[in-house]
Amino acid sequence: RHITLDEIGRRIALGEFKELNIILKGDVDGSVEALTDSFQKLSTDEIQVNIIHKGVGAIxxxxxxxxSASDAIVIGFNVRPMGNARDIADKEEIDIRMYSIIYDAINDLKDAMEGMLSPVMKEEISGTAEIRETFKISKIGTIAGCMVTTGKIFRNSSIRxxxxxxVIFTGELSSLKRFKDDVKEVxxxxxxxLQVKNYNEIKEGDIVEAFREVAVKKKL
Known part of the structure; x- marks a missing residue:
């Protein structure tokens, strides 16, 4: 499959460096040059925008x-495919984008590239609980009786x-219960x-902080 503007956000290139190849055709030199300058200014440390061919006239x-040979997208400004170009594009699954407003072309490319940028992993705290009592159970370990004081504790959360x-320990839960029932959240x-996986030295007064890593889209 060849690259498309819609697919850029899902396509993760091998390694850390990514390239977006563009073939640009326009109605007049002025619009082609304006778009070339604007597209190249969208390049970042992570994504290089390459205008591999540009020209005036039909696609x-x-x-x-x-x-097809260079895994590029075709952008046309006030021009259309000519002859068999559309049929070949359909067969080869080449993305042809046609615009009549320069800003629309720039904004579409910018949006696509923001989807292509590596996301930043950000920590999100979902809730905290205070350990009120502890129970040592042979062959099982230490169970903590807790009160959830903020947000929610999820069974699959990472915890501190x-x-x-x-912070004395970072890990995950091995169980979360309400009364005797296993639950997904409290x-x-x-x-x-609750029981902390591979850690039994919990004490009354300890705080359990539940968190998860979420991917946040980078902006250009």
Whole structure:
């Protein structure tokens, strides 16, 4: 499959460096040069925009074949495909985008590239719980009786144990219960029982902080 503007956001190139190849055709030199300058200014450290061919006139078969060979998208400004160019583009699955307003072309490319940028991983705290009592059970370990004090604790969250404001352990839960039932989440104001995977040195007064990593789209 060849690259398309819609697919850019899902296509992760090998390695850290990414390139977007463009074949640009326009009605007059002025619009071609204006778009060339604008597109090249969208290049970042992570994505290089390459205008591999540009010209004045209709989109031709050779433009489409070049796009196929170089995994490029074709952008036309006030021009259309000519002859068999459209049929070849359909067969080769080449993305041809046609515009009549320069800003639309620039904004579409910018939006596509923002989807292509590597996301930043950001931590999101979902909730906290205070350990009110502990129970040591042979062959199982230490179970903590807790009260959820903010947000929600999720069974599949990553967790930190905080004692006197200091993080003493980071890991995950091996169980989360309401009374005797396994549950997926417990909300603020409710009691729960939980067990921390591979860690039994929990104490009354410890705080359990539940968090997860979320991907945040980078902006250009």
């Amino acid at each position: 031709t078969e050779s433009d489409v074949l070049l796009a 144990l905080i004692r006197d404001g200091v 909300a603020k104001g409710y009691d729960c029982g």
